[in-house]
């Protein structure tokens with residue numbers, strides 16, 4: 001069975017790191033490994049699928065269909081998204097909250113259960129790997145204007161708005177639960193969250209040696 005893309009990319013990164021340590025090469029070898037792998041071919045073939053839909057449903061279907069069935073990644077251009085993800089988040093007043101069905105415990109599971117199964121952990125005394133560039137932005141901008149998006153898109157409930165002693169909501173960061181998806185690094189409307197690599201082998205699938 002073919003490994004998942006991220007797992008395989010992680011293996012290539014580990015091989016590159018081993019080559020750096022044992023042969024003194026540079027981490028540029030990672031890009032060489034990646035370019036020669038099946039991941040590169042698959043990602044190149046599908047690079048235009050999503051941005052094609054920025055032009056509308058029908059043009060998106062047409063371009064994606066041509067790319068998939070005819071050109072198979074050989075289109076001589078790469079479509080771009082018009083703006084970065086963090087600029088694509090609208091203010092909350094333009095939208096109606098979505099009521100999602102509750103997890104049924106069969107096909108869908110609540111966050112604590114999923115988190116437990118991911119075996120995520122970090123050493124308790126390591127430096128914080130999630131930092132706020134400006135600690136006032138969550139309460140002054142993200143919560144009033146965007147309804148606290150970090151408490152919604154984070155799959156591990158790392159970001160929670162909890163009331164302080166005066167009853168005012170303050171952002172609490174439970175970095176221990178982080179799954180390293182990097183959504184917060186990409187999606188925060190003001191790019192205020194700085195994601196840094198955690199210490200050691202902490203994260204999902206963490207094992208104590």
Ligand code: SF4
Pocket residue numbers: 130153154155156157158159177178179180181182183184185195
């Ligand atoms: S990287 Fe992902 S899991 Fe970790 S805090 Fe950010 S959004 Fe949450």
